[in-house]
Amino acid sequence: MALRLPKAELPVDLEENMIKQLGMVPENVEVLWHSPQAAQDNLEFGAKVGAWGAVAPGLRSFAHMAVASQVGCGWCLDVGYFQAQNENLDLNKASQVPRWREADVFTELERDVMGYAEAMTDTPPTVTDEQYAGLLRRLGAPAMVELTAFVAYVNLATRANVANGVTSQGFSDNCAIPLAERPAASSAGAGA
Numbered sequence: 454m455a456l457r458l459p460k461a462e463l464p465v466d467l468e469e470n471m472i473k474q475l476g477m478v479p480e481n482v483e484v485l486w487h488s489p490q491a492a493q494d495n496l497e498f499g500a501k502v503g504a505w506g507a508v509a510p511g512l513r514s515f516a517h518m519a520v521a522s523q524v525g526c527g528w529c530l531d532v533g534y535f536q537a538q539n540e541n542l543d544l545n546k547a548s549q550v551p552r553w554r555e556a557d558v559f560t561e562l563e564r565d566v567m568g569y570a571e572a573m574t575d576t577p578p579t580v581t582d583e584q585y586a587g588l589l590r591r592l593g594a595p596a597m598v599e600l601t602a603f604v605a606y607v608n609l610a611t612r613a614n615v616a617n618g619v620t621s622q623g624f625s626d627n628c629a630i631p632l633a634e635r636p637a638a639s640s641a642g643a644g645a
Contacts, residue, residue, distance in 0.1 A: 457618040461486035475535075481528060481610075481619045495610075502606045507596040511542050512566045515559075516600065517607045518550035519567040520574050522635045526611035527621040534632050535624035544630045551635040562591060566600065573604045 460483035463471075471478045485492035508516075514537045521529030530551065537547035546563070549556035553567050569588055572580045589597045625632055 454618045454620055456480065456484060457616075458484050458487060460484060475532075475624065477622060477624075479528075479532070480622055481614050481617065484617045484619060485613075498606070499610065502603055505599045505603065507599045508592070508603065510540055511546070512563065512600070513603055514540070514542055514547060515550055515553070515563055516566050516570040516604055518547065519553060519570045520604060520607045521611050522551040523571050523574050524608070524611040524615055526614045526619075528614050528619045529607070529611045530625075530632060531621040532624045534628055538625075538628045544628060548628070548630045549633050552633045555636060556633070565591075569600070570604045570607075573601070574608055 460480065463478065463483060463486055467482075468478055471482065482492060482496070485495060514533060518530055518533045518537075520526075521533055534544075534547055534550075538544055543558075546556075546558045549558055550567065553559055553564065559567070565584070565588055569580065569584055572578060572584060585597075588600070592600065
């Protein structure tokens with residue numbers, strides 16, 4: 454897939470800052486920059502969402518990557534795995550998120566969070582009362598609110614990237630463990 458909009462020229466300071474942070478300029482930012490206000494607001498809200506602290510970073514990362522895998526956002530999987538490495542998360546686990554149902558490396562809580570993220574991503578959402586209550590009991594109300602809002606935001610970002618034709622840029626090529634492929638006959642949306 455190719456970008457459906459050409460890249461817009463970013464302000465030099467923003468471009469330099471992104472290269473300093475990530476090693477390259479994210480194509481999704483270059484595409485969104487056709488509307489600088491939308492791009493700026495998206496970057497600012499994404500930073501605010503990323504700063505929330507009630508959900509453990511590993512759980513948040515796995516939820517993000519589960520949504521990205523389900524939606525088919527190669528860019529999000531790529532950068533999510535790269536960020537997992539930079540946050541010193543368990544790369545063996547992070548590499549297996551695209552096939553989390555088959556992988557035996559995840560805890561029950563991690564599986565439940567990824568199942569919840571996918572259930573929220575289904576159209577229409579397939580979150581059950583039991584699924585929500587089980588996570589609420591283990592995570593607490595503040596974390597449940599943050600997890601739910603985080604997964605909703607990730608859906609916005611992943612779907613925008615896919616619709617705009619943004620694909621993997623190779624961020625995760627620097628990771629020691631290759632990122633697993635999502636199984637072709639995945640049971641996404643089925644209860645975890």
